[in-house]
Amino acid sequence: MIRFTEDAVLPETLPHPDLVAALPRLRRYARVLTGDMHRADDLVQDTLARAWEKRRLWQAGSDLRAWLFTIMHNVHVNQFSMRQREYAHASLDAEDGAAAGWEIAVRATQSDRVELSEVLAQIGRLPPEQREVLILAAVEELRYEEISAVLGVPIGTVMSRLSRAREKLRRMTTEAPTLKVVR
Amino acid sequence: MPLSDDELHAYADNQLSRERASEVAQTLAHESALATRVDEIRRHNALLREALDPWLDEPLPRELLAAAAGSAARPRLRWLPTALAVAASVVLGIGIGWFGRSEMLELAGTPVTFQRQAALTHALYAADANRPVEIWANEEERLVRWLSKRLNFPLHAPNLNGLGFALVGGRLVAGNEKPGALFMYENADRQRISLFVRKDGEPSRETAFRYATEDGVGVFYWIDEDCGYALSGHLDRGQLLGIARVVYGQLAAAEAADAATPKR
Numbered sequence: 001m002i003r004f005t006e007d008a009v010l011p012e013t014l015p016h017p018d019l020v021a022a023l024p025r026l027r028r029y030a031r032v033l034t035g036d037m038h039r040a041d042d043l044v045q046d047t048l049a050r051a052w053e054k055r056r057l058w059q060a061g062s063d064l065r066a067w068l069f070t071i072m073h074n075v076h077v078n079q080f081s082m083r084q085r086e087y088a089h090a091s092l093d094a095e096d097g098a099a100a101g102w103e104i105a106v107r108a109t110q111s112d113r114v115e116l117s118e119v120l121a122q123i124g125r126l127p128p129e130q131r132e133v134l135i136l137a138a139v140e141e142l143r144y145e146e147i148s149a150v151l152g153v154p155i156g157t158v159m160s161r162l163s164r165a166r167e168k169l170r171r172m173t174t175e176a177p178t179l180k181v182v183r
Numbered sequence: 184m185p186l187s188d189d190e191l192h193a194y195a196d197n198q199l200s201r202e203r204a205s206e207v208a209q210t211l212a213h214e215s216a217l218a219t220r221v222d223e224i225r226r227h228n229a230l231l232r233e234a235l236d237p238w239l240d241e242p243l244p245r246e247l248l249a250a251a252a253g254s255a256a257r258p259r260l261r262w263l264p265t266a267l268a269v270a271a272s273v274v275l276g277i278g279i280g281w282f283g284r285s286e287m288l289e290l291a292g293t294p295v296t297f298q299r300q301a302a303l304t305h306a307l308y309a310a311d312a313n314r315p316v317e318i319w320a321n322e323e324e325r326l327v328r329w330l331s332k333r334l335n336f337p338l339h340a341p342n343l344n345g346l347g348f349a350l351v352g353g354r355l356v357a358g359n360e361k362p363g364a365l366f367m368y369e370n371a372d373r374q375r376i377s378l379f380v381r382k383d384g385e386p387s388r389e390t391a392f393r394y395a396t397e398d399g400v401g402v403f404y405w406i407d408e409d410c411g412y413a414l415s416g417h418l419d420r421g422q423l424l425g426i427a428r429v430v431y432g433q434l435a436a437a438e439a440a441d442a443a444t445p446k447r
Contacts, residue, residue, distance in 0.1 A: 016252060117234075
């Protein structure tokens with residue numbers, strides 16, 4: 001007789017099609033977090049494994065994508081030591097080049113628009129916690145309250161990070177030589 | 184009401200209520216510096232999406248699809264570590280080749296491994312365009328009742344709709360001394376997989392997922408007490424394992440439900 005735990009009795013509590021549908025966005029968010037294609041896929045895989053482990057904590061009918069982002073954020077924070085994050089900060093203050101670990105390939109072949117590759121390089125220069133908020137708000141179009149839940153920080157913190165991220169982006173854009181308006 | 188910086192962002196991100204948004208719009212009409220800032224935020228949003236949206240169209244690696252199916256999950260099941268270890272060592276079938284049905288029948292009496300029997304049965308019926316099954320899925324209840332009666336124990340046809348595989352139907356197939364049952368499923372790409380069930384005299388203590396390939400057909404099989412189950416198909420191993428887990432879970436749940444109902 002096979003003895004099965006409750007896990008076996010309640011085998012599937014995550015809607016598989018929704019999970020697959022969320023994959024491209026999870027992958028994109030992972031790239032924004034890690035700045036690296038390969039590490040991003042590892043992060044997605046770890047996130048999915050964690051999601052299945054914790055599948056009972058997901059409330060059926062609630063936004064699966066936001067829940068997965070939450071898990072991904074936590075997995076990422078746990079995987080990257082404080083030291084590495086501080087190192088990333090330090091490199092930003094150097095004011096030159098992309099942030100440490102930011103290796104997102106800029107595919108010039110896909111688009112000849114300089115401003116697209118510029119903006120990719122610029123978000124790499126943002127401190128990770130500001131980058132996260134900016135992407136969740138501007139690209140994933142999550143509501144601020146959702147972002148606050150995903151990151152586990154108060155909404156005031158979300159707003160100040162978003163404001164600072166945009167301020168930096170604005171400065172970088174106006175200061176970027178390639179985007180300078182030449183009169 | 185004065186316009187806060189937070190509200191400026193919320194307005195640019197379309198997160199304000201309709202009433203407040205129209206108030207903000209009125210304010211912006213005579214605050215050109217703020218209006219310029221909103222335009223800039225929106226332009227950056229559009230630029231970011233334009234830069235990052237192409238990533239969404241990239242093909243997904245298999246490992247991620249397998250992970251989404253939960254194939255690296257459920258580590259708390261006691262048997263799972265063993266099962267994974269066994270599944271990781273791919274047992275390759277001996278390349279005997281496809282004999283065809285008549286040869287297979289001639290071999291009656293020759294021991295054919297369970298997984299090979301499952302693969303051969305799958306290959307035979309899955310390729311049959313017109314009559315892959317004896318009873319079609321529209322008579323699922325009758326199918327399950329009939330097969331249960333012929334095999335002399337309660338069978339269950341797993342529901343794989345959530346994985347994109349619909350039940351085609353089932354049929355009675357050759358087992359060893361006793362008959363076996365075959366449930367066939369098909370997805371939108373017309374790929375077919377089948378669950379082969381056979382009951383034998385010898386109870387087995389082990390319940391590990393095992394994997395074999397037989398003439399290109401992948402087979403995940405496991406023995407539950409004296410009942411053997413095999414899931415066969417031309418899918419890759421990760422996909423097949425993901426489906427096998429779902430099948431196993433549903434059968435375990437059904438078994439528990441059967442055990443809970445008093446015997447008639």
